Amino acid sequence: MLTLDQATYDAIVAHAKRDHPDEACGIVAGPEGSDRPTRLVEMVNAAGSPTFYEFDSTELLDLYKQMWANDEEPVVVYHSHTATEAYPSRTDIGLASEPNAHYVLVSTREHGNNDGPVEFRSFRIVDGEVTEEEVVVVPELSPAG
Amino acid sequence: MSVEVRIPTILRTYTGGEKAVQADGATLSALIDDLEAKNPGIKDRLVDNGDLRRFVNIYVNDEDVRFLGGLEASLSDGDQVVVLPAVAGGAA
Structure with a gap:
């Protein structure tokens, strides 16, 4: 089960709508081992494509260094x-490299950049x-511990 | 000489769970061979047909090795090597 707070859920949906028709991508970091997604980081899709995404390699390293520094x-x-x-497409499955992560997919095929529900x-x-x-969306994540 | 290599979660099955290991090599290629000798199986996850795998990023002192000569990138004592799988995918 993935538990997300409403603000993070909304931000992921907004990012997906904004970048449509290209794929949007990012992560939500959280304290190591906590399973609490607390810090949304929108990433640039270096592929800039409607059918592919890839984090830029330099931004990827910066992101991971930040997380290591924060124990995230x-x-x-x-x-x-x-x-x-x-x-998940075959590509998604073949390239999935974070065995501990929740892989969230949002489909914007119905409403594109416009308001309206998405598959999440x-x-x-x-x-x-x-x-x-x-996926359980809560008003706010309960306090740690 | 000795170089610290940061290992991503998905490859820690090869390093007994270690997040970072020491290895030797004057080039990235030699380093990977030394890693393989100490952690059998890891090389195949980094190299395919004599080239770095497309969806694995390796950095030497924060620089993507693709800009440093790839497997021929030279290494010095105390360098920091980071291995990070690409975060990529998509509908295609």
Whole structure:
């Protein structure tokens, strides 16, 4: 199960809508081992593509150095699909490299840049195995511990 | 000489869970061979057909090795090497 606060959920959806028809991507970092997604980091899609995303390699290193300095890890790795369902593609599965992360997919195929509902789903991707999980959106994350 | 290599979560199965290991090598290629000798299986996750894998990033002192000559990038004592898988995917 992925538990997200409403503000982070809204920000991910807004990012996906803003970047449509290109894929949007980013992470939500949280304290290592906590499973609490607390710090949203929108990333630039260096591929600038409607069918592919990739973090820029220099920005990727900066991001991980920040997380290491804060004892954080990527709790959520998110990206959008802009013409297809919010389900991991073969590419997504093949390239998934964070076994502890929740992989969030947002599909903007219905409403694009406009208001309206999106598909918002979360998955675990480990060794090529995809497992969908429930997404629970709460007003605020409960205090740590 | 000795170089610290930062290992990403997904490759720590090869390093007994260690986040960072020491290895030797005057070039990245030699370093990876030394890593392989100490952590069998890891080389195949970094190198494919004699080239760095497309979706693995390796940095020497914060510089992407693709700008330093790739596998031929030279290393010095005390250098810091970071391995990070690309964060990538998409509908295609």
